Amino acid sequence: xxxxxxxxxxxxxxxxxxxxxxxxxxxxxxxxxxxxxxxxxxxxxxxxxxxxxxxxxxxxxxxxxxxxxxxxxxxxxxxxxxxxxxxxxxxxxxxxxxxxxxxxxxxxxxxxxxxxxxxxxxxxxxxxxxxxxxxxxxxxxxxxxxxxxxxxxxxxxxxxxxxxxxxxxxxxxxxxxxxxxxxxxxxxxxxxxxxxxxxxxxxxxxxxxxxxxxxxxxxxxxxxxxxxxxxxxxxxxxxxxxxxxxxxxxxxxxxxxxxxxxxxxxxxxxxxxxxxxxxxxxxxxxxxxxxxxxxxxxxxxxxxxxxxxxxxxxxxxxxxxxxxxxxxxxxxxxxxxxxxxxxxxxxxxxxxxxxxxxxxxxxxxxxxxxxxxxxxxxxxxxxxxxxxxxxxxxxxxxxxxxxxxxxxxxxxxxxxxxxxxxxxxxxxxxxxxxxxxxxxxxxxxxxxxxxxxxxxxxxxxxxxxxxxxxxxxxxxxxxxxxxxxxxxxxxxxxxxxxxxxxxxxxxxxxxxxxxxxxxxxxxxxxxxxxxxxxxxxxxxxxxxxxxxxxxxxxxxxxxxxxxxxxxxxxxxxxxxxxxxxxxxxxxxxxxxxxxxxxxxxxxxxxxxxxxxxxxxxxxxxxxxxxxxxxxxxxxxxxxxxxxxxxxxxxxxxxxxxxxxxxxxxxxxxxxxxxxxxxxxxxxxxxxxxxxxxxxxxxxxxxxxxxxxxxxxxxxxxxxxxxxxxxxxxxxxxxxxxxxxxxxxxxxxxxxxxxxxxxxxxxxxxxxxxxxxxxxxxxxxxxxxxxxxxxxxxxxxxxxxxxxxxxxxxxxxxxxxxxxxxxxxxxxxxxxxxxxxxxxxxxxxxxxxxx
Numbered sequence: 070x071x072x073x074x075x076x077x078x079x080x081x082x083x084x085x086x087x088x089x090x091x092x093x094x095x096x097x098x099x100x101x102x103x104x105x106x107x108x109x110x111x112x113x114x115x116x117x118x119x120x121x122x123x124x125x126x127x128x129x130x131x132x133x134x135x136x137x138x139x140x141x142x143x144x145x146x147x148x149x150x151x152x153x154x155x156x157x158x159x160x161x162x163x164x165x166x167x168x169x170x171x172x173x174x175x176x177x178x179x180x181x182x183x184x185x186x187x188x189x190x191x192x193x194x195x196x197x198x199x200x201x202x203x204x205x206x207x208x209x210x211x212x213x214x215x216x217x218x219x220x221x222x223x224x225x226x227x228x229x230x231x232x233x234x235x236x237x238x239x240x241x242x243x244x245x246x247x248x249x250x251x252x253x254x255x256x257x258x259x260x261x262x263x264x265x266x267x268x269x270x271x272x273x274x275x276x277x278x279x280x281x282x283x284x285x286x287x288x289x290x291x292x293x294x295x296x297x298x299x300x301x302x303x304x305x306x307x308x309x310x311x312x313x314x315x316x317x318x319x320x321x322x323x324x325x326x327x328x329x330x331x332x333x334x335x336x337x338x339x340x341x342x343x344x345x346x347x348x349x350x351x352x353x354x355x356x357x358x359x360x361x362x363x364x365x366x367x368x369x370x371x372x373x374x375x376x377x378x379x380x381x382x383x384x385x386x387x388x389x390x391x392x393x394x395x396x397x398x399x400x401x402x403x404x405x406x407x408x409x410x411x412x413x414x415x416x417x418x419x420x421x422x423x424x425x426x427x428x429x430x431x432x433x434x435x436x437x438x439x440x441x442x443x444x445x446x447x448x449x450x451x452x453x454x455x456x457x458x459x460x461x462x463x464x465x466x467x468x469x470x471x472x473x474x475x476x477x478x479x480x481x482x483x484x485x486x487x488x489x490x491x492x493x494x495x496x497x498x499x500x501x502x503x504x505x506x507x508x509x510x511x512x513x514x515x516x517x518x519x520x521x522x523x524x525x526x527x528x529x530x531x532x533x534x535x536x537x538x539x540x541x542x543x544x545x546x547x548x549x550x551x552x553x554x555x556x557x558x559x560x561x562x563x564x565x566x567x568x569x570x571x572x573x574x575x576x577x578x579x580x581x582x583x584x585x586x587x588x589x590x591x592x593x594x595x596x597x598x599x600x601x602x603x604x605x606x607x608x609x610x611x612x613x614x615x616x617x618x619x620x621x622x623x624x625x626x627x628x629x630x631x632x633x634x635x636x637x638x639x640x641x642x643x644x645x646x647x648x649x650x651x652x653x654x655x656x657x658x659x660x661x662x663x664x665x666x667x668x669x670x671x672x673x674x675x676x677x678x679x680x681x682x683x684x685x686x687x688x689x690x691x692x693x694x695x696x697x698x699x700x701x702x703x704x705x706x707x708x709x710x711x712x713x714x715x716x717x718x719x720x721x722x723x724x725x726x727x728x729x730x731x732x733x734x735x736x737x738x739x740x741x742x743x744x745x746x747x748x749x750x751x752x753x754x755x756x757x758x759x760x761x762x763x764x765x766x767x768x769x770x771x772x773x774x775x776x777x778x779x780x781x782x783x784x785x786x787x788x789x790x791x792x793x794x795x796x797x798x799x800x801x802x803x804x805x806x807x808x809x810x811x812x813x814x815x816x817x818x819x820x821x822x823x824x825x826x827x828x829x830x831x832x833x834x835x836x837x838x839x840x841x842x843x844x845x846x847x848x849x850x851x852x853x854x855x856x857x858x859x860x861x862x863x864x865x866x867x868x869x870x871x872x873x874x875x876x877x878x879x880x881x882x883x884x885x886x887x888x889x890x891x892x893x894x895x896x897x898x899x900x901x902x903x904x905x906x907x908x909x910x911x912x913x914x915x916x917x918x919x
Contacts, residue, residue, distance in 0.1 A: 138420040156302035169217040181254035193219035199242035222247040239312035289376040345385030660771035672737040673701040681705035708756035
């Protein structure tokens with residue numbers, strides 16, 4: 070009813086909303102439409118201007134690019150022309166060497182420690198002869214008469230600012246280079262084979278049949294000048310290629326003198342060769358393309374062959390996202406295009422360099438092109454935003470005064486209705502006295518009259534429902550009392566029957582025949598089955614009555630699950646089944662009710678044993694984030710798919726034949742489901758006929774509750790560890806010696822018949838001493854004694870006395886329930902009946918641990 074009311078609004082709001090909807094909203098829509106129209110027109114004009122400006126920018130940029138290309142082409146043509154002049158001069162010297170054999174300079178040569186023949190006086194060009202070239206008079210004469218080349222080499226380098234060096238390389242590995250290189254033998258090393266370098270072989274007859282000036286791509290200069298370009302010409306002596314003359318331009322110099330110029334729109338230029346390899350680029354292009362221009366090089370090793378730029382500098386073949394874009398430009402598929410780099414758009418154009426067939430590329434940030442339009446659009450938008458703010462202010466003031474008038478009008482109509490609403494809210498109150506409203510509004514008067522009649526009818530029906538509920542609760546309580554009393558009356562003789570038949574089955578006096586022993590085994594088995602049935606009915610009754618409470622403690626998962634595994638190991642092996650048990654190593658502790666977890670697992674394992682004739686039974690405990698997952702899997706008869714929905718219902722089994730063959734009440738899985746829900750967990754099943762079943766149980770770890778337990782224990786343990794550390798080794802020796810002799814167990818025995826079988830078995834491993842009163846336990850002189858107490862027949866005053874016993878090895882047995890105070894002081898609690906094997910195993914494990 071509350072949710073229904075929350076979805077409704079009062080009449081006053083309806084009137085206000087109606088006025089706003091049909092009066093104010095249309096006005097607001099008109100104003101908003103005008104604003105949208107303003108911004109739309111502004112956007113249209115801006116986009117139109119952008120298109121016009123873009124076309125103008127493309128045209129202007131193309132003009133800029135052509136001018137720059139023409140400028141670069143002129144510079145390169147000038148270098149090529151100088152190279153051609155050098156070709157004419159140097160071929161004349163090589164063809165008429167006898168005329169240049171004498172020189173006005175005193176030229177001195179020497180042989181370096183690495184065998185290199187070199188020039189020692191530092192005038193003109195340096196000279197280098199490889200150590201692998203045999204120096205005869207012929208080679209010395211060549212070194213001397215080629216000194217005549219120094220004048221031409223010097224004039225070319227000194228008169229052109231973009232040229233860094235000029236050189237002459239010969240077929241027999243001689244190098245003459247200007248400017249002079251001091252200790253040239255260290256720079257080139259002991260041997261350099263000129264024909265292995267692009268600045269030599271690109272000028273030979275194979276690569277240059279026209280014998281004209283050609284340009285190299287970017288390469289690493291062996292002379293130590295870093296990355297550069299060369300314009301080379303062949304030097305022929307008649308038809309013999311004597312060598313190659315070249316002019317060097319460093320990449321750094323090319324960028325500074327040609328590419329790194331201020332352009333409109335802050336445009337940036339870079340150069341690529343015909344194969345797409347970047348020849349030179351300024352710093353801005355470096356950052357955009359994510360490449361660092363190679364201008365310098367650390368010469369740690371000799372350069373023995375041509376070293377070109379790495380493959381990532383080829384914008385056509387590298388793996389960058391820009392490769393296809395530049396490929397279209399270079400192959401002239403597109404003259405202009407837009408390139409997007411890091412959410413920015415750049416206008417890109419290309420222009421051919423005729424002299425070298427290189428490509429000059431230009432990148433322009435579109436933001437720079439459209440800056441004026443963007444400023445104008447920004448101003449228009451600001452005007453629109455101011456208009457919006459004014460409208461908002463106007464409507465706030467207008468709405469305030471209008472709604473105030475509407476509220477006065479709506480109150481005059483809604484007040485009688487509000488009074489009726491307040492009156493109707495008294496329906497849920499007992500003995501409410503509701504009278505018909507005194508109002509002159511006919512509809513409200515009729516409605517009030519109907520409310521009074523309805524209230525009288527509701528009171529009468531409510532009284533009948535309360536009487537029926539009380540009767541049902543009393544009947545249910547009577548059922549629970551009957552089950553509790555009947556089970557108690559049945560369990561008492563059943564326990565005696567089971568104990569006595571268990572003792573007689575052993576036939577220690579050998580006075581029974583085999584048939585009589587088998588008959589006793591049948592009696593004992595039937596008694597236990599009947600006891601299990603009674604316990605199941607009681608458990609289910611408690612769960613149904615919400616009387617079974619969760620009693621959480623800190624549980625060591627590995628140890629606890631191992632104890633359950635060992636409990637079933639013998640039983641499964643006796644049936645010739647393979648028992649597979651595994652606990653995840655990263656599971657440590659959980660905080661839950663270990664008795665209820667054990668009951669779930671016992672029911673699942675018992676069913677697995679019951680319905681599996683051969684094969685394997687799996688008991689797996691896995692770490693599942695905030696839960697532990699318990700898996701019980703068998704290779705038994707399986708469950709039909711149409712029965713899976715009912716498998717957790719009470720008194721449900723597969724069919725009548727299964728019930729007859731395997732027995733059971735059909736309560737086990739129902740109890741498992743109820744217990745899992747009680748622990749805030751869940752249980753699921755999957756199965757196939759004749760393949761087996763898989764039950765999975767999720768139990769919360771409740772790690773947050775372990776923190777308080779750990780903090781309390783930690784403070785106590787720290788103090789104990791500090792005081793006992795020195796005596797640890799001595800104590801361990803004492804405990805080992807104690808293991809040799811039998812230990813003593815004290816049993817508070819108020820039920821000799823029940824404890825008869827248990828005491829007989831415990832006497833095999835321990836010295837069992839029985840007491841009949843709680844006060845006798847305080848007379849034990851032994852330190853930390855092992856004590857077993859059955860509290861099912863003790864008075865409350867005796868139970869309170871138990872809490873004062875000083876021992877950490879206390880086991881408490883109970884019949885139906887146990888108080889939390891007693892559970893907390895006990896090392897372990899067990900619900901009756903309990904096997905002596907469980908107790909003996911528990912104390913045996915405890916003795917080893919201690």
